[in-house]
Amino acid sequence: MSDTLRDQLLGLGFKAAPKPERTNDRKPDRRPDARRDGRPAGKPQGARPAGKPGEGQRPARDGDRRPQGKGRPAGARPPQGAPGKPRSREDIDLAKAYAIRAQKEKDDRIEAERLKQEEARLRREAKAKLEVLLEGKSLNAEAADIARHFPYGGKIKRIYVTADQLKALNAGELGVLQQNGRYVLVTAAVLADAEAVFAPSVALKVDPDAPAGEDPYADPQYQVPDDLVW
Secondary structure (H helix, E strand, O other), rough: OOOHHHHHHHHOOOOOOOOOOOOOOOOOOOOOOOOOOOOOOOOOOOOOOOOOOOOOOOOOOOOOOOOOOOOOOOOOOOOOOOOOOOOOHHHHOOOOHHHHHHHHHHHHHHHHHHHHHHHHHHHHHHHHHHHHHHHOOOOOOOOEEEEEEEEEEEEEEEEEHHHHHHHHHHOOOEEEEEEEEEEEEEHHHHHHHHHHHHHHEEEEEOOOOOOOOHHHHHHHOOOOOOOOOO
């Protein structure tokens, strides 16, 4: 609208429209319990909000706990280094005796196992030497038909020989060795060497100076009972 028209209207009695008042852009909080500082009205500053017991409180730490009364709380461990019940002299001596006996039994088992293994090793080595010693020295004859019985290993064993071999065997000129489950007829010299290498291999060794009749199996006519367990 031009100023001329405005002046004309004012001359006619019209009043100019009032200018709008400027207000703060932030609308005031009209809630009755609201305050300018943002805290709810009616509650003192620093007061804790009401709620469940313990709600909003800092959980207690182990260091914040203090024992009540003279005793420790149930289930609590005694302080480190606290002396326990003293052991008597008798208990200490008994514990030492048990420890010494247990150690001795362990040492004995270890030693027994060591000796067993050592004996087995020596036995294997002796048998290997005996096998080398007897190579080509067996006197067993295919035509032998006379049974010569002899005790060995708690049982009665036998070897077949000829008539001449039987006389030489009874005279101590020959002997019998056990090798891998079979019996080998050898000379007295070989028998002596084999005895030096592995004595358990000697199955029959006749003493020529022994009284007659001491060896009942020397007679080829000797009959072994049929019910004898071989």
